[in-house]
Amino acid sequence: MNAKSEVINGRSDNFVSRLKEEWRQYVIYLGFVVIFIFFSLTLSDKGFLDPNNLLNIVRQTTMIAVMAVAMTFVLSSGEIDLAIGAVAGLVSVTTAMSIARFGMFGGIIGGLLTGVVVGLVNGLLTTRVGIPSFLVTLAMMGIARGTAMWVSNTAAIPILDKTYYFTFGSGNIGPVPILLIWALVVAVIGHIALRKTTFGRKVLATGGSETAARFTGIKTHDIKLQVLIISSVAAAIAGMLYAGRLRSGRFQLGEGDELSVIAAAVLGGTSLFGGFGSVVGSIVGALMIGLINNGLILMGLEFSQQLIARGVIIILAVMVARSRR
Amino acid sequence: MSQSEQQTDDAVVMIGIAKSFGGVAALEHVDFSVRKGEIHALLGGNGAGKSTVLKMLSGVHKPDKGEIWINGVKLEEHTPEAARRLGIAMIFQEMSLIPSLTVAQNIFLTREPKGAIGMLDDRTALKEARILLEKIGVNLDPRRRVDNLSSGQRQLTEIAKALSQQASVLIMDEPTSTLSSAEIDHMFAFLERLKKSHASIIYVSHRMEEIRRIADRVTVIRNGRNVMTKAVAETTLEAIVEEIVGRRVGAFDRKARATKAGEEVLRCVSVTAKPRPVEANLTVRAGEIVGIAGLMGSGRTSLAKSIFGLQPIASGEIRLKEKVVKISAPPDAVEAGIAMIPEDRLTQGLVLQHSVADNMTLPVIDRNSRFGFVQEAKEKTLVAAYIKQLRVKTASPQKPVRTLSGGNAQKVVLAKWLATDPLLLILDEPTAGVDIGSKTEIVEIVRGFADRGRGVLVISSEPAELLALSDRILVMAGGRVVREISSEEIESWAEHSTDAAHRISLMETGLQVAIQEANS
Numbered sequence: 001m002n003a004k005s006e007v008i009n010g011r012s013d014n015f016v017s018r019l020k021e022e023w024r025q026y027v028i029y030l031g032f033v034v035i036f037i038f039f040s041l042t043l044s045d046k047g048f049l050d051p052n053n054l055l056n057i058v059r060q061t062t063m064i065a066v067m068a069v070a071m072t073f074v075l076s077s078g079e080i081d082l083a084i085g086a087v088a089g090l091v092s093v094t095t096a097m098s099i100a101r102f103g104m105f106g107g108i109i110g111g112l113l114t115g116v117v118v119g120l121v122n123g124l125l126t127t128r129v130g131i132p133s134f135l136v137t138l139a140m141m142g143i144a145r146g147t148a149m150w151v152s153n154t155a156a157i158p159i160l161d162k163t164y165y166f167t168f169g170s171g172n173i174g175p176v177p178i179l180l181i182w183a184l185v186v187a188v189i190g191h192i193a194l195r196k197t198t199f200g201r202k203v204l205a206t207g208g209s210e211t212a213a214r215f216t217g218i219k220t221h222d223i224k225l226q227v228l229i230i231s232s233v234a235a236a237i238a239g240m241l242y243a244g245r246l247r248s249g250r251f252q253l254g255e256g257d258e259l260s261v262i263a264a265a266v267l268g269g270t271s272l273f274g275g276f277g278s279v280v281g282s283i284v285g286a287l288m289i290g291l292i293n294n295g296l297i298l299m300g301l302e303f304s305q306q307l308i309a310r311g312v313i314i315i316l317a318v319m320v321a322r323s324r325r
Numbered sequence: 326m327s328q329s330e331q332q333t334d335d336a337v338v339m340i341g342i343a344k345s346f347g348g349v350a351a352l353e354h355v356d357f358s359v360r361k362g363e364i365h366a367l368l369g370g371n372g373a374g375k376s377t378v379l380k381m382l383s384g385v386h387k388p389d390k391g392e393i394w395i396n397g398v399k400l401e402e403h404t405p406e407a408a409r410r411l412g413i414a415m416i417f418q419e420m421s422l423i424p425s426l427t428v429a430q431n432i433f434l435t436r437e438p439k440g441a442i443g444m445l446d447d448r449t450a451l452k453e454a455r456i457l458l459e460k461i462g463v464n465l466d467p468r469r470r471v472d473n474l475s476s477g478q479r480q481l482t483e484i485a486k487a488l489s490q491q492a493s494v495l496i497m498d499e500p501t502s503t504l505s506s507a508e509i510d511h512m513f514a515f516l517e518r519l520k521k522s523h524a525s526i527i528y529v530s531h532r533m534e535e536i537r538r539i540a541d542r543v544t545v546i547r548n549g550r551n552v553m554t555k556a557v558a559e560t561t562l563e564a565i566v567e568e569i570v571g572r573r574v575g576a577f578d579r580k581a582r583a584t585k586a587g588e589e590v591l592r593c594v595s596v597t598a599k600p601r602p603v604e605a606n607l608t609v610r611a612g613e614i615v616g617i618a619g620l621m622g623s624g625r626t627s628l629a630k631s632i633f634g635l636q637p638i639a640s641g642e643i644r645l646k647e648k649v650v651k652i653s654a655p656p657d658a659v660e661a662g663i664a665m666i667p668e669d670r671l672t673q674g675l676v677l678q679h680s681v682a683d684n685m686t687l688p689v690i691d692r693n694s695r696f697g698f699v700q701e702a703k704e705k706t707l708v709a710a711y712i713k714q715l716r717v718k719t720a721s722p723q724k725p726v727r728t729l730s731g732g733n734a735q736k737v738v739l740a741k742w743l744a745t746d747p748l749l750l751i752l753d754e755p756t757a758g759v760d761i762g763s764k765t766e767i768v769e770i771v772r773g774f775a776d777r778g779r780g781v782l783v784i785s786s787e788p789a790e791l792l793a794l795s796d797r798i799l800v801m802a803g804g805r806v807v808r809e810i811s812s813e814e815i816e817s818w819a820e821h822s823t824d825a826a827h828r829i830s831l832m833e834t835g836l837q838v839a840i841q842e843a844n845s
Contacts, residue, residue, distance in 0.1 A: 197697045198690040205687055208676035215635070215673045216688050216741070217659030275678050 061290030069190035070234030078207035078274030084235035086144035088254030091239030096249025115236025119229035148251035168244025207274025342391035366540035384408030414487030424472035429454035477508030577793035587611035590780030596641035601804035616795030624804035662748035711740035732763025
């Protein structure tokens with residue numbers, strides 16, 4: 001018996017196998033650089049490198065990036081949240097409506113509250129009732145989108161508060177779009193929370209092995225509940241940014257974002273099965289998706305072709321970056 | 326005996342089987358035969374080679390030396406399929422059945438009767454299943470889904486499935502450990518009937534009482550050799566246990582501890598949970614190591630789980646330092662100062678993909694943090710200290726814990742819990758799957774911990790380990806603590822011997838007999 005376990009554990013960790021294991025962790029950064037250089041060369045005459053275009057990529061990527069940071073926690077804890085895109089749409093509507101009635105702060109509170117409530121419902125159904133988060137959030141996706149359509153009568157609700165739409169998406173500080181600041185702040189907070197706080201450790205342990213984490217005295221249900229609330233609140237922030245950028249709340253906003261967000265996180269090296277996550281990776285993953293979208297548009301591809309090309313690129317990237325197991 | 330004759334008469338004949346893994350001999354020389362229409366008990370301690378013999382027979386491993394004959398045909402190709410074709414069926418415990426399918430669908434899985442155009446013919450399957458179950462005398466509706474069956478009914482379904490594939494030799498490994506006593510009676514009556522139809526059964530169990538009830542002959546394997554084959558009627562419990570224990574030179578040695586049992590650390594007052602334990606009472610004092618012995622299913626692990634908050638307590642109370650504590654989940658237990666080294670270190674003890682350092686610091690992250698931020702310098706010192714103190718062999722603290730050997734991984738689990746500085750340490754099978762060197766080291770670590778005035782509760786299915794560690798041993802059976810064995814009594818088992826190896830063998834025999842007596 002001992003002999004057998006020795007054979008299993010005796011796998012030698014030589015340099016080649018270590019390199020083989022570790023390069024996948026960094027392939028996302030390499031891929032990002034390669035794609036960037038490729039577009040720079042092929043699309044130089046179409047203004048790819050124009051600062052305005054690059055800032056546009058950032059503007060278009062921020063909402064995905066904000067949600068991808070939270071998704072890193074959700075996936076790391078071994079759960080998933082499919083409702084985020086719909087929640088962003090719903091929050092854009094509730095925020096716009098609250099601003100119209102109560103002013104800017106009322107709007108912000110209304111938006112955040114919507115996120116917290118949805119997250120709480122998702123989390124309680126997942127951890128207390130025991131329905132898998134996949135199903136809970138799939139159902140919530142329809143509920144949130146439907147509610148948004150219902151309360152808005154499927155119409156866009158304009159936002160006239162200048163301070164609001166400056167702060168949440170439309171403004172620039174000097175040459176820097178305010179959205180870039182939002183993305184940076186969320187990324188820094190997320191990175192520190194995952195790497196440097198006890199909460200981050202507990203999230204990773206819960207996703208790595210829920211049984212072992214529970215045996216260690218971690219309240220894994222509470223961790224999962226918190227993570228799902230964080231995810232909905234991040235989706236709420238994204239929805240508020242969408243609303244600020246378009247100066248209106250619309251139920252369609254954020255449609256399909258859940259797929260881009262999950263793709264961004266997985267591209268960045270976060271495991272779909274839990275236990276591993278990287279906030280920096282998720283940000284770069286989100287930027288890469290924004291980069292690809294932008295490049296394909298500049299190439300003059302039709303929307304149908306863009307969808308196909310994006311799908312193929314994501315599959316290829318995930319194949320290469322596939323989790324280390 | 327004339328071998329050619331045996332080969333035609335016997336259901337199974339294994340001659341001169343030897344097998345080693347990675348240069349270490351698991352079996353040195355085993356001769357083993359099973360007659361047609363016989364229930365043959367195969368016994369041996371942990372690591373004696375019992376399961377290797379069964380794996381040879383069922384085609385999982387190929388012997389290095391020796392021959393295997395099944396129903397007069399030599400097993401040439403050593404694969405599970407070939408062994409099955411010759412009539413061997415292994416009845417798994419938690420089992421090869423698909424819970425979401427019915428009994429009939431499971432019996433005929435991959436061999437479903439088909440209709441004219443290749444469509445599944447469920448009606449014929451149902452009819453055939455009914456005939457089969459009736460023939461072997463099992464009263465079970467084949468339309469029932471397996472997940473609605475009791476463990477006993479599942480096992481019968483498993484056997485029916487094997488028999489429908491023309492199995493003539495059934496291998497059953499601890500078949501009764503999950504059964505109630507009524508189900509056991511039913512199962513034994515069924516096995517008796519099966520025997521009359523000339524099927525052979527190889528029966529592995531640690532319950533001597535069952536073996537005396539059901540088996541015709543018994544073979545004992547020790548240190549990779551068959552040391553005894555006898556008719557059950559011609560031998561005694563003591564004789565069988567003595568053969569199992571033998572005079573083995575193990576990693577364990579009983580050293581009397583200078584116990585200065587101090588104040589009470591833990592007291593369980595008629596702790597009851599579903600289905601086990603049942604009104605369990607025990608105390609552990611400061612500086613004391615208390616062992617819990619018992620067969621599989623005796624409630625040892627359930628008791629530990631109840632104390633640690635992994636299984637709700639229906640009635641009774643747990644007192645820590647003479648204060649009643651309410652423990653409904655592991656965090657409460659950790660908070661109260663209880664630590665538990667769980668039975669299965671791979672799934673319960675460690676996050677395998679995470680590093681040695683992350684695993685070691687997990688239970689104490691809240692203590693090593695300020696305002697929610699982990700204090701990494703503090704953690705580093707702690708990890709380095711434990712790696713050194715417990716002599717954990719790892720290339721670096723950042724290596725995933727899955728790359729460590731069993732012994733070193735177990736030391737990481739120990740370190741993780743020692744770091745919480747608990748009042749009470751519970752260990753469930755602390756040295757299972759651990760190499761001999763680490764076993765001795767782990768025993769020393771636990772003794773050192775108790776010497777610092779803490780309480781320790783050890784659960785083990787290995788008597789030698791319990792004897793090496795414990796000051797007192799409690800024996801559990803049927804969910805109850807039925808007997809307490811004092812240090813003096815343990816010593817008295819070996820009072821006539823001075824030879825260390827012989828003494829530990831005598832004590833092991835004494836403990837084994839005590840466990841068996843508790844079950845009869």
